[in-house]
Amino acid sequence: DAKTTQPTSMDCAEGRAANLPCNHSTISGNEYVYWYRQIHSQGPQYIIHGLKNNETNEMASLIITEDRKSSTLILPHATLRDTAVYYCIVPRPRNYGQNFVFGPGTRLSVLP
């Protein structure tokens, strides 16, 4: 699986955009970038994924650089409920589906 590197922690003011970076310089051409988050004591929650085009859904936007070596997850208007650990994952496709390897992630604290 491609290795990902994320900052250990970040703070964001409530109502402002939260921009979470991720480096994945060894990503292969057919590997997707996934983002999950885990609120304390809950299971991880899928946020968004993309291959090379920017993606947007009701939760967030995903910006992937042209060389695909890094990406940024954007929460446009962070709320206190967005405080969580955010995981950037690049799983290697396998015949049984994706094998998600979760690293330590980025602990995002949204401050009032």
Next chain:
Amino acid sequence: SQTIHQWPATLVQPVGSPLSLECTVEGTSNPNLYWYRQAAGRGLQLLFYSVGIGQISSEVPQNLSASRPQDRQFILSSKKLLLSDSGFYLCAQGRAYEQYFGPGTRLTVT
């Protein structure tokens, strides 16, 4: 929509005792099923995955085992728990590009 049930939600067990955690899935058929463990302050570690009834693959050697007796049932077991087995155990199901996680079981081995 799919729903994943796990029980119990919390469990405290002494060292050397057996373990059985159960996961059931609703709203989908023939899912790929996964067991993860998360130690305190760490990322998730994939323990087992299953692509069908009776088909189990292990990602890491350990004293745990998994079974899939029915299409939508996944069981994590141990004959003798170790202190290092403490953690947050998550069951997930997924197809193709996404995985959906259950609420988890918090296991404390004393």
